[in-house]
Amino acid sequence: MCSRNDNEDGSESYMEAKSKPLWSSTCQKCSGHNPVIQILQIKHAYCKNCFVTHVNHKFRSTLGKSKMMRPSDVVLAAFSGSLKSHAMLHLLHAGLSEKSHKRFLFKVQFIYVDEGAVLGLSLAERIANLRAIATLAEQYGFSGHFTSLACLFDSSGPRCFPLNKNSSLTAENSLENELQLLFQNIVSLTAKEDMLKQLRKQLLLLAAKELCCGKVFMAHTSTDLAIQILTDVSLGRGSLMHHDVTFCDFRDKDIKILRPLLELSSKEVAFYSVYHKLDNVFIPSLCTKMASDSSIHNLSKQFVMDLMENFPSTVSTVFRTGEKLGSTSSPDNSEEDDNSCIICQARLEVNLSPCTSAQATEFSRLISSLGPLGFDSKTLSSISGSNGAESCCSGSASNCCCNSNQDSPSLSDIMECCCYGCRLILHDLKSVSSLSERILEQVRRRKSLNSMRDSIKDFLL
Amino acid sequence: MTDGLQVTLEFGGGAELLFGNIKKHEVTLPVDDTPWTIRSLLTWMKDNLLKERPELFIQGDTVRPGILVLVNDADWELLGELDYKIESKDTILFISTLHGG
Ligand SMILES: [Zn+2]
Ligand SMILES: [Zn+2]
Numbered sequence: 001m002c003s004r005n006d007n008e009d010g011s012e013s014y015m016e017a018k019s020k021p022l023w024s025s026t027c028q029k030c031s032g033h034n035p036v037i038q039i040l041q042i043k044h045a046y047c048k049n050c051f052v053t054h055v056n057h058k059f060r061s062t063l064g065k066s067k068m069m070r071p072s073d074v075v076l077a078a079f080s081g082s083l084k085s086h087a088m089l090h091l092l093h094a095g096l097s098e099k100s101h102k103r104f105l106f107k108v109q110f111i112y113v114d115e116g117a118v119l120g121l122s123l124a125e126r127i128a129n130l131r132a133i134a135t136l137a138e139q140y141g142f143s144g145h146f147t148s149l150a151c152l153f154d155s156s157g158p159r160c161f162p163l164n165k166n167s168s169l170t171a172e173n174s175l176e177n178e179l180q181l182l183f184q185n186i187v188s189l190t191a192k193e194d195m196l197k198q199l200r201k202q203l204l205l206l207a208a209k210e211l212c213c214g215k216v217f218m219a220h221t222s223t224d225l226a227i228q229i230l231t232d233v234s235l236g237r238g239s240l241m242h243h244d245v246t247f248c249d250f251r252d253k254d255i256k257i258l259r260p261l262l263e264l265s266s267k268e269v270a271f272y273s274v275y276h277k278l279d280n281v282f283i284p285s286l287c288t289k290m291a292s293d294s295s296i297h298n299l300s301k302q303f304v305m306d307l308m309e310n311f312p313s314t315v316s317t318v319f320r321t322g323e324k325l326g327s328t329s330s331p332d333n334s335e336e337d338d339n340s341c342i343i344c345q346a347r348l349e350v351n352l353s354p355c356t357s358a359q360a361t362e363f364s365r366l367i368s369s370l371g372p373l374g375f376d377s378k379t380l381s382s383i384s385g386s387n388g389a390e391s392c393c394s395g396s397a398s399n400c401c402c403n404s405n406q407d408s409p410s411l412s413d414i415m416e417c418c419c420y421g422c423r424l425i426l427h428d429l430k431s432v433s434s435l436s437e438r439i440l441e442q443v444r445r446r447k448s449l450n451s452m453r454d455s456i457k458d459f460l461l
Numbered sequence: 462m463t464d465g466l467q468v469t470l471e472f473g474g475g476a477e478l479l480f481g482n483i484k485k486h487e488v489t490l491p492v493d494d495t496p497w498t499i500r501s502l503l504t505w506m507k508d509n510l511l512k513e514r515p516e517l518f519i520q521g522d523t524v525r526p527g528i529l530v531l532v533n534d535a536d537w538e539l540l541g542e543l544d545y546k547i548e549s550k551d552t553i554l555f556i557s558t559l560h561g562g
Contacts, residue, residue, distance in 0.1 A: 035535075036535040037536040037539070082474075083474050267529060271529075271536070274473070274534065274556065280475075282474075282477065288475065291516075301527070305525075305527035308526060309526045
């Protein structure tokens with residue numbers, strides 16, 4: 001068995017069940033105060049002061065041992081108004097206010113992503129949220145920005161705007177409609193959540209570029225990442241999972257996404273925010289108030305939380321196992337960007353083994369769409385040549401797909417430019433035309449590039 | 462009101478959403494023969510305070526996993542959890558860690 005708990009002598013051990021808390025009457029660190037929280041990983045009951053110091057220390061050591069931070073860095077912290085992201089701002093602020101040698105040398109800005117259009121909020125509610133966020137972050141004195149999810153579809157204008165207590169939103173209607181149409185067309189909540197996550201990430205990367213920040217900080221805790229591991233595996237993103245759950249996501253050439261809270265649990269971060277009296281602006285998301293079986297992400301969350309009740313080491317077990325499943329691919333520094341997924345930017349698996357789940361899904365989709373009578377000896381050959389590079393009409397029919405590069409690409413054209421996980425989102429999409437023009441444009445470009453390569457390949461050698 | 466047990470109930474991290482979006486409730490628990498515990502408080506909250514979707518707050522006889530409980534700023538796990546005997550003027554905070562971000 002591949003368990004991190006395997007003992008040296010080869011015997012297996014299982015996750016430790018929850019033990020009775022230690023009934024100590026004083027803090028096990030300073031012995032001076034009453035304990036207020038039991039920190040499970042180290043089985044110590046700490047007082048408020050020692051606990052807050054412990055969180056600060058964990059945060060600093062996570063950043064420190066990564067050896068990634070440079071004094072010249074400008075960090076863009078993603079701030080949603082949640083307790084976690086507020087705690088992250090507070091920790092950053094504390095690090096920047098330290099004395100002399102302990103002080104963080106990098107600079108910090110923050111950004112709020114307005115997702116109101118997808119969440120069905122009115123413009124007035126969205127503006128109210130915006131101002132509440134600005135008020136919440138004001139005390140730290142960081143320069144703040146905001147952007148709107150629909151800005152992702154705007155290739156011309158600036159995407160980031162200064163955030164202050166008088167900031168206002170003007171919904172760019174055509175873009176907002178495009179965004180709303182896209183989400184209306186996605187059938188399942190699972191695919192909606194996954195799409196929102198991918199779009200948000202892309203927008204943060206674009207915003208960081210616009211603001212000349214080389215690093216984006218996101219407030220994911222170890223608990224979040226354990227949930228993410230199970231979700232990723234369930235959604236067919238297992239091979240890319242290590243990007244989602246480690247300290248650094250380096251898929252983008254210029255911008256790194258870092259997760260400085262990943263050695264802290266959601267419980268620790270929540271207690272930290274309580275002890276510092278940090279407030280939050282709660283903006284209900286897609287899955288809020290939904291039953292726990294409404295999406296795969298919600299189910300994974302429930303599963304991890306339920307297991308944690310009796311086995312407090314659940315998170316670290318899942319987490320360490322996930323870490324072990326690191327990808328075989330090395331950081332990709334190639335300039336070619338046409339082998340990355342057009343939706344999530346993950347690198348496409350170019351050298352697929354003969355039998356992958358991607359092909360199995362493709363096969364089952366084909367069979368189900370054909371029905372029992374449509375299946376014949378030609379069916380399978382269309383999958384095995386899954387490059388789809390053969391031209392369908394030998395170029396004679398003028399209305400055939402191979403002559404209509406300018407029109408909307410077909411579903412299979414788009415699928416070819418997507419990773420396995422994003423293909424599953426597309427399966428839940430009612431109509432291809434609701435994808436953004438930016439994505440469709442990229443598909444067209446890649447398709448014509450591919451056909452060009454095909455047509456000249458005989459002359460090379 | 463001198464009868465009953467006066468306690469402050471607070472909600473955070475999104476748990477307030479199930480309680481009419483109000484973060485702080487001052488309540489008086491009626492006099493009872495047996496002392497009030499978190500266990501009996503949860504039942505009382507379900508009947509008197511919870512506005513919607515009780516299953517998102519209470520599971521079985523305890524709080525839904527992922528919701529933390531603090532009594533006067535201390536982790537209820539150190540205080541006996543459901544069996545903790547509530548005292549007058551206690552502040553009990555329910556904080557949800559289930560919301561993403
Ligand atoms: Zn102490
Ligand atoms: Zn993808």
